[in-house]
Amino acid sequence: MNEKAPLDRDERISNLKGMGCSRKRVEDVRFTQGRGNYVDDVKLPGMLFGDFVRSPYAHARIKSIDTEAAKAIPGVIAVLTAADLAPLNLHWMPTLAGDKQMVLADGKVLFQGQEVAFVVAEDRYAAADGIEAVVVDYEELPVITDPFKALADDAVVLREDLEAGADGAHGPRRHHNHIFLWEAGDKTTTEQAIDSADVVAEEMVYYHRTHPCPLETCGSVASMDKITGKLTLWGTFQAPHVVRTVASLLSGIEEHNIRVISPDIGGGFGNKVGVYPGYVCSIVASIVTGKPVKWVEDRMENLMATAFARDYWMKGRISATKEGKITGLECHVTADHGAFDACADPTKFPAGFFHICTGSYDIPTAYVGVDGVYTNKAPGGVAYRCSFRVTEAAYFIERMIEVLAIELDMDAAELRRINFIRQDQFPYQSALGWEYDSGDYHTAWDKAMAAVGYDDLRKEQAEMVEAFKRGESRKLLGIGLTHFTEIVGAGPVKNCDILGMGMFDSCEIRIHPTGSAIARLGTISQGQGHATTFAQILATEIGIQADSITVEEGDTDTAPYGLGTYGSRSTPVAGAATAMAGRKIRAKAQMIAAYLLEVHDDDVEFDVDRFVVKGAPERFKTMKEIAYAAYNQAIPGVEPGLEAVSYYDPPNMTYPFGAYICVMEIDVDTGTHHVRQMYALDDCGTRINPMVIDGQVHGGLTEAYAIAMGQEIAYDEIGNCKTGTLMDFFIPTSFETPHYTTDHTVTPSPHHPIGAKGVGESPNVGGVPAFSNAVHDAFRAFGLRQSHMPHDQWRIWETANKLGMHA
């Protein structure tokens, strides 16, 4: 009883909406109607609200905290301080980086905005009044906001809790404000190569401090049910399963009695990977009061106190032959981690994957050393829409290439071309220890050059320089080149873990009797569109229409264990798990189909949405029929049901790459700019949903544009955060956001089940150097080598001023 009017094969493929289809995002129906369900939408009977007293000082001793007046305010239930948490040993908590961090200020504060006391009240208004009434007596201490000054012999000791001279989590600490020195590569051979080279370029490249600033700030709702002994925790978590494990280890509550739920999340970008004092305090307050307790930070708290990104001072040397062949690369980083080392990196990598900094180039020898340093600034150092420290690495090498081009008096596009790793060199072993899985850089580069009309742009640029020098124009043209190589998909369990938990990921699939399905994953979408794209992977793998597959994530009681979503790891790891689980479903479906068709298992083959008898395509069973039989027919030797689970440990990272070119006009008089063209070619391997990829690239480029051109977290000399609101922290509106041209090549990952590599973070990694290089390139003819981001109006004016262009 097969279909009466059979669809042709193309129609069946099209109906699946599988891989390669620009399927509309299923999530957007609720998001565009204001029907999302975020943490702050969670409202429980009797719920209390907690809020923080925060330090106005960047460094001060706390002499006393008087909470009596606050407790007297109507509606205030309790005020927690470190003294209240100490008996539970929760006044400090471990960080993901092997350090520890104060939950509530224990004797001193180390950055402005640090959590000092937690006021619990019947509503957030009473909590706000309670905060005002808490009296804290501070004694100000000297403030260090400069990581270089932090390492001076006479610098004030910031972390009095750490034993002098004792090793840290990543080896010896050579100074009381030093956290670690992490090294990769061969220092001796690199120094020899550079010292004996024809040409050496040296530069300090600073990637300033910025912030992921997701639209939704961080928050949690903790509900301790004292009858069942079960703790339910809703929160803005990019890794809910890890949060459950950490919560269990910290609180002593057995893991089966903790349920962590990440509901809809309004953007994460790395900001929601770590564990914050608010989460801990909401849990403690719920345990103490026996009532649900909500904590949701406001925008200023988010910008000032939750995890920042970057703040890397990268001192580099790069050497080459006279012809421009690179012979060595050296980088020493002074990394400002703030008051606590709360980076969210795989535990064995305190500088993340910064040692991808040889980029897209065949560099025979290289060395990297990263010094982590404490200062009186907010903790963090998270991967803001990038894999761990990869955008720092990409920015560093793409700036060093430009500086080397100046030193060689060469065109920077040509310099890149002659140093790219060739296609026949993959898999490629980098000097710093990575195995690049695949790439075809020359093809991507040539396509990009042709697309923007590179040679004509250079002519136009030269004409504008001449016009400027003749005094006829005050405008310049910059051509910002970037060829980046990402490293994403952490990662192999053999070397990637977070607090000991291997960085695998998972998918569990249940096919329902009528042929629809639910898939649950260990990841959690924060806007990436997992419910759309993972259903497409499955549709292609198991022949069930994507529209008939529900994708669910974020509830630890139902989803399989996984390490979460950040570092572009969802598609490389959980996407692979999805394909592998799908293949288990298909293998069982094949046995069922063979039984129903009364042939041997090997005599049927999968065809889009069905199994057909080889050589007799009119004899088939659709996946729908097979699903029904799986539940309703006794099949000898086959268990009822159609379910599968896969835990995927990737054999390697994936290495997406891209060629980005920004064409920017700069008004030298005002320091303003106009992005005339932003061309972004991405190679993310197999493309699951081109429309979602475009959306990801547009979003990432907009963040990159913001970072390069104006977005920063800045402090004054006494540690006051000067950019704590969206008036000063730059988020582009539709007016400022440039138009983008997207393009692609496809070089599938050889080790990923479907060849996909991940794309969400490429545009941030590649976009920042493209925009920044455009600014630098505009001034190259006037002698500019290096200027620090963000390239906002006054800094561009200052650059022109220093070059004598306002005389």
Next chain:
Amino acid sequence: MIPAAFEYHRPSDIAAALSILTEYGDDARVIAGGHSLVPMMKLRMAEVPHLIDLQDIGTLRGIDVGADRIRIGAMTTQHDLINHDALTNAAPTIRETALQIADPQVRYMGTIGGNVANGDPGNDMPALMQCLDATFYLTGPNGERTVSAREFYFAAYATDREDDEILTAIEFAHPMPGFAYEKQKRKIGDYATAAAAVLIQRDGERCTGASIAMTNLSDTPVFAEDAAATLVGTAVDSAAIAAAIEAMQQAIDPSEDNRGPVPFKRHIAGVVLQRAIERAWSRA
């Protein structure tokens, strides 16, 4: 970002508003569009036990383009200013300036009265009002009085308005035909890094009248009388413009903030004034 508790009053006429103001004195503030005051209250930088909302007082709203003078009620929103054809015909500089304020959502709520009365040096309308030589109408317990926009501002948030007075309207004569409001900002919604309001009267190739005021370059708007005077009688050539910029530089006193250091502010002040003069001249 949660304000302290306050009482909310919503009178329907000026007399009622004044009586609440008189009753509570320093503890009361009037609120127009709220885009300056509400954030200050949420940050608890302003504590206002009694908030008097003026939006139900219909007489405070409206635009009257008369034969000689133009009168705008204090509660008229920026959105209304932008979309009033007769006002745009008579004084197009109002529309050009209002379009530079914040974004459409803010302009639906933000009022011209709030913009000029708050005394925030970042606001755009005060400099324009000085450029237009506008008159502000203030009503208090002792009745109505007027004050020139050019004499209204003392310092940041300090103006000639008494605590028990309400700014009810602004009024100005039909302006000179050449106009421009040139504003440099970091992004939509930002205050000016520097902005210049310019009005010019032209007779053939001669400038016969000029008025210049600058925004966010001191703790008050800056009426640059000397700068305007240098233009009058000239052909507004590059030498005249340079002289005007030089005179303007004497009048401003910018301070460093996230928009940039003082030398940059002064540089941009010159650029925006040059561009404003050139545009106003071309329109005169």
